[in-house]
Amino acid sequence: MLxxxxxxxxxxxxxxxxxxxxxxxxxxxxxxxxxxxVTWDRFYHVITSNDEYLLRLLRSLNLEKEICWKSLQxxxxxxxxxxxxxxxxxxxxxxxxxxxxxxxxxxTILRAAHTTDPLPLEKITAVQWLTELSGNKLVERIWLxxxxxxxxxxxxxxxxxxxxxxxxxxxxxxxxxxxxxxxGYVPGGYRRILxxxxxxxxxxxIITHTGRPVSRVRLTSAERIAVDYSGNTAQFDRVVITVPAxxxxxxxxxxxxxxxxxxxxxxxxxxxxxxxxxxxxxxxYYITNITDRMPFTAVIEMDALVDAGSLGDYALVYxxxxxPSNDPTFERDDESIRREFIAALNRIHPNFGMNDVSAFRxxxxxxxxxxxxxxxxxRMPPFTTTLKRVYTVNSAQIVNGTLNVNQTLELAExxxxxxxxxxxxxxxxxxxxxx
Numbered sequence: 346m347l348x349x350x351x352x353x354x355x356x357x358x359x360x361x362x363x364x365x366x367x368x369x370x371x372x373x374x375x376x377x378x379x380x381x382x383v384t385w386d387r388f389y390h391v392i393t394s395n396d397e398y399l400l401r402l403l404r405s406l407n408l409e410k411e412i413c414w415k416s417l418q419x420x421x422x423x424x425x426x427x428x429x430x431x432x433x434x435x436x437x438x439x440x441x442x443x444x445x446x447x448x449x450x451x452x453t454i455l456r457a458a459h460t461t462d463p464l465p466l467e468k469i470t471a472v473q474w475l476t477e478l479s480g481n482k483l484v485e486r487i488w489l490x491x492x493x494x495x496x497x498x499x500x501x502x503x504x505x506x507x508x509x510x511x512x513x514x515x516x517x518x519x520x521x522x523x524x525x526x527x528x529g530y531v532p533g534g535y536r537r538i539l540x541x542x543x544x545x546x547x548x549x550x551i552i553t554h555t556g557r558p559v560s561r562v563r564l565t566s567a568e569r570i571a572v573d574y575s576g577n578t579a580q581f582d583r584v585v586i587t588v589p590a591x592x593x594x595x596x597x598x599x600x601x602x603x604x605x606x607x608x609x610x611x612x613x614x615x616x617x618x619x620x621x622x623x624x625x626x627x628x629x630y631y632i633t634n635i636t637d638r639m640p641f642t643a644v645i646e647m648d649a650l651v652d653a654g655s656l657g658d659y660a661l662v663y664x665x666x667x668x669p670s671n672d673p674t675f676e677r678d679d680e681s682i683r684r685e686f687i688a689a690l691n692r693i694h695p696n697f698g699m700n701d702v703s704a705f706r707x708x709x710x711x712x713x714x715x716x717x718x719x720x721x722x723x724r725m726p727p728f729t730t731t732l733k734r735v736y737t738v739n740s741a742q743i744v745n746g747t748l749n750v751n752q753t754l755e756l757a758e759x760x761x762x763x764x765x766x767x768x769x770x771x772x773x774x775x776x777x778x779x780x
Contacts, residue, residue, distance in 0.1 A: 346375055346750055347738065348587040349542060350402070350757035356549035358765065363581070364551060365574065367558035367588075371543060374710060375750060377536035381622040381704025383656055385534050388618055388708060389645045389663040390750060392529040393514060398754035403531065406541040412529040415650055420630035422644075422693050423486070423637060430634070446483055453478040457509050458516035463745040466505035467720055474505035490636035494643065495667050496614060499716050506745040507717050514747070528631070530651055562586060562597050564732055583734040585764065589613060589712035590726060590741040597737075600730060607726050611741040612718075613670040615711040617677075619686050622704040623660040627694050635693075640685050641666045644693065659703060664690065670711040679707045714748045715741045728763045736764055 348364055349371060356362045370376050378387045392399060392412060403409040421430040421439070429435045436447060456478055460466070466474060475488045492500035492508070531537050546553065561573040562584055569580045586593045594600065594608035619641070626648055633644040645663040648656055664686050668674050674682075683705050691697050715721075722744050728736050738760040746752045 346373060347740075347753050347757050348373075348585075349546065350754050351585055351587065351738065351761055352551050353542070353546060353549065354757065354761040355764075356546070356551050358761075362549075362551045363579075364546070364553045365557050365559055365572070366553065366555045369556050371553060371555060372535065372539045374713070375535040375539065377534060377539075378706070378708070380620050380661075380706045381657075381659065383622060383659060383661065383704075384536060385647070385651075385656065385661060386536075387620075388616070388710070389647060389665070390530075390535060391650065392531075393751075394527045394529070395514070396749075396751035398758065399751040402542075402754055403538070406538065406545060408531050408538065408541060412531055413652070414527050414529040417528050417631035417649055418629050420628060420633035420644075422633055422635045422639075423490075425637060425692070427628070427633065427693060429630075431630075441486065442483075446480075449479050450483055450487065453483075454512055454516065457512040460509055460513070463506040463509050464722070466509050467717070467722055467745070469505050470501060470719065471503050471505045471508040472501050475508065487636060491634060494635060494639075496716070497668055497672075499612070499614065499669065499718075502716065502718050504717050504719050504721060506721075507747065510746045514749075528650060532652075532655060534651075534655075559596060562732070562735060563599055564735075568733070570732075570735060583736070583764075585736045585738055585760075587738050590715070590737070590739050592712070593737045593739060597730065597732060597735065599732060604726075604730060607724065608737065608741075610724065611726070612716040613712045614667050614714040614716060615670045615672065615675065615709070616713050617666045617668065617674050617682065618708050618710075619664040619666075619682060620704075620706045620708065621662040621664065621687075621690075621702055622656075623662060623701050624703055625701060626660040627662060627690075627697060633693070639689050639693075641689065644690070667714075675709055675711060679705070682707050712740075715743070717744075728760050729767065736760070736767075 352362045352364050374388055375390060376387050377384050400409055403412065418429065418431040421428045423441050428439060430439065439447065442450065453475065471492060472484060472489060476484050479488060489500060496503055557574050559572055559574045563571050565571050565580065569582065570584045572579045572581060572584065586596060588596065590608040590611040594605045627646055629649065631646055631649040635643055641664040643665065646660065647663065648660040666674060687699065687702065725742055725744055726737060728738055730737060740748050743752050743756050
């Protein structure tokens with residue numbers, strides 16, 4: 346979505362654009378796939394009512410009015426018990442916390458939701474900040490287990506702006522009298538969104554190449570930029586590289602050592618995400634947060650949001666496990682993951698069993714969320730490089746935010762403005778091209 350959004354903006358600005366994609370399909374982390382005859386998103390995605398950039402894109406694709414909005418329920422699994430955690434009443438009756446703990450938790454969420462300048466939060470860890478606001482007990486019982494589920498061994502290294510961004514996005518999605526979070530989806534999922542977006546790119550004259558991994562980007566003697574791919578070479582006036590930071594460093598061996606080190610120094614969390622197609626729903630909850638030790642981060646029940654007809658009258662469940670990009674989990678076979686995940690899911694839902702599973706697939710992505718440690722903004726790679734007219738734009742430049750489609754589109758818009766305003770742009774005799 347980052348590369349496609351930038352291509353669209355550049356083409357609208359009158360540039361000649363080509364998109365080169367290593368995968369067989371466009372879309373990256375939002376590509377759809379099929380499981381048990383049902384086609385839906387490979388990873389779980391949701392639209393919130395405050396996703397300004399995503400809603401703007403959907404409006405331009407004539408899809409905004411088709412969004413189906415719902416107020417969803419949340420579950421909380423802790424101390425081997427599953428509790429509702431959707432309403433104020435649920436919160437007040439939540440057994441694991443006493444009244445003082447509940448007051449401190451509510452105060453923490455309100456404090457985060459109303460913080461407007463997250464930059465100072467980069468100077469302390471999330472654990473330190475949450476301890477100041479919530480106290481040691483809440484951190485140990487609630488916050489730290491949730492951070493570990495999302496970040497694993499990096500839970501205590503991430504800065505406070507990371508958790509602030511999550512709380513602020515979810516709190517900002519609250520709508521209506523009851524202040525319940527409002528979530529939405531486009532019928533057809535991202536398959537429909539990508540179809541409309543691809544049609545728009547074609548109308549703008551953008552040429553797309555799929556199944557074309559780029560091995561190297563280099564300057565030529567004629568000050569053109571050579572792009573090497575699959576034993577071939579193409580040349581362009583300008584190149585925008587939107588792969589993860591370490592891959593960008595490998596793709597551009599002619600960068601200065603400090604540039605290479607900065608790109609390679611970005612640490613990423615990856616995800617191993619299981620998709621289950623079930624014969625019946627597990628619960629009424631869209632998301633079940635987990636603080637007990639489990640092999641997956643949370644339980645995402647997409648059928649709580651998406652109408653049954655879109656899922657072939659099945660229930661679609663995602664079980665994500667967030668791990669460092671070099672974690673051995675990426676090498677595990679699907680069958681061993683299936684056995685472990687289903688056994689753990691049975692502990693949360695004792696009435697669930699193998700007979701309920703119609704299909705099971707595992708998707709993997711090594712570079713998903715950069716780990717924003719202390720002072721992350723100071724180490725963030727710039728858009729420009731010392732290779733003239735070569736730019737790097739990737740999720741490492743999402744500052745004080747979490748990776749989602751809305752943040753990705755915001756990054757694309759910010760990068761486009763920077764590249765458009767670059768001193769070289771518009772000063773060439775020949776109309777500049779982009780890749």
